[in-house]
Amino acid sequence: MPELRKDYILNRWVIIASERAQRPDQFKQELPTIKKQDNCPFCPGNEHLTPNEISRREKNGKWYLRVIPNKFAAVTSEGNGIIQTHNQFYTFGNAFGKHEIIVETADKTKQLWDLSAEQVTELFEVYNERITSLWKEKGINYAQVFKNHDKAAGTSIMHSHSQIIAYDLVPQAVQDEVAASKKFPSCPYCDIILKEKNSARRCFENKNCIAFTPYASRFPFEIWIFPKKHSTTLDTTENMKDLAELLLQALKKLKTIHAPYNYMLHYSPFQENLHCHIEVLPRLTTWAGFEYSGTIINPVSPEDAAKFYRGEK
């Protein structure tokens, strides 16, 4: 019988309709069909196509990770971030901020799930550097780090990369998590982690972090990764290393079914106390009219998804 579930703390409802379920390999996708660009702007040798490099990491004089402005920026630092309302219904401003790309490797034949734990850890260090730097800029309230892998997850460039949009808003999902957390006497995610550690949704953990499939998963094989000890940011080297390790472990499983995916880093906005975490959203199904009215149907239970991650299914 399909089950209705609410998110731990948000007013977000999901129908787990696993009677429609398929085995993980039935979700296996075709290999990426995005055609290779002859002049990939993220490849070594084409650095002139992306001017104003923000930073890079090098070895033996060659870069292996590079931060650049997004040429097709969704936000810009022109104008100002002033938001006005006309006629009580029209609220607008220019989309103020900075939009950056992090090229995760110089090797276009490798995806993030092919990199080493050390490389992914270094990527997290760069996320942290950029967040810290962008946050200090005038008018920036949040730097949203995210990754889109493959066409069904909304990207058209296969050369492995992440993005950061730093802007004057706080993303709605982060605002919702902050507001819902405040209704509890202490951080609810700290409690949720303790409960999920002993649940059928636990996937894997290491010294500092834990990965589990959330109780009201919206997407087949959705997985969240938290530092076990309350942290509002990617603060410590240990957390970054352990988060990277678990993320890589999850992605290596997703690689077996060629899953397109997004992930987002949710850290705490300024002067708030949100438990920092990563949400990984595999994109194996398509939201339809019912989902856009606000109730999500997920054909894979998080308990089955956890078996997939643990290698039991």
Added chain:
Amino acid sequence: MPELRKDYILNRWVIIASERAQRPDQFKQELPTIKKQDNCPFCPGNEHLTPNEISRREKNGKWYLRVIPNKFAAVTSEGNGIIQTHNQFYTFGNAFGKHEIIVETADKTKQLWDLSAEQVTELFEVYNERITSLWKEKGINYAQVFKNHDKAAGTSIMHSHSQIIAYDLVPQAVQDEVAASKKFPSCPYCDIILKEKNSARRCFENKNCIAFTPYASRFPFEIWIFPKKHSTTLDTTENMKDLAELLLQALKKLKTIHAPYNYMLHYSPFQENLHCHIEVLPRLTTWAGFEYSGTIINPVSPEDAAKFYRGEK
């Protein structure tokens, strides 16, 4: 410069990044690639594949519109709709309700946009009949009518059909609209209609209804259709006829670019006063990580989209 816009009354933010914009014909999709089913369960002659027919409309002894239960129901009338919470974080119930399919035509070679205004009006009459009937059933709080056209809009069956999921929740999007409407002394949508009637976003209107592209459109070519006079449901024959006419006019434009789309009917929940309307969401782009954190990027401004609907572009 990209513009940040808020929905008329909801706390929903969109970046209109039309500098990335394309002309409407650049969004033109391939023709549907869903393979034809040899044994299409919605075709005449295969009625035995879908037992327990709910209703039909016939002419000369042959049906031309048929309501049947969804064989792969997301909600079921087994069990009960009781929702429980364990451990303060786990809230669940069985997904209680009824899930129905409306086969819109017996002719599998026709899509909704190929039908006549009379046929679409009749479809609205059937929506209204089913809502009225389902609403009376014990435990049902809302009957969400929606349509998914083509694979990118979340369906795998091309034989033209709509769906209804009647369940014990009110969809979050409808709840949000109700709550936001209550903050105004009178229906805000009645005012919005008057403003949009004279805006660059007006697409078309007839005696009783109006179609416009919303100020903070989330999707390229998103279009909303409202009865001009405040109505909480699809109440009158005139409204249904005029809504159907404008919907068809919009869909015929979407046909020119083979657009996959969803639409949802938002009527007012019991004892509320929401202005009934239809939201049409063309699915020409893919939401990515940033959108799933809550800020949506739309590469087509609603002003440009309105030109497309008015045939000026």
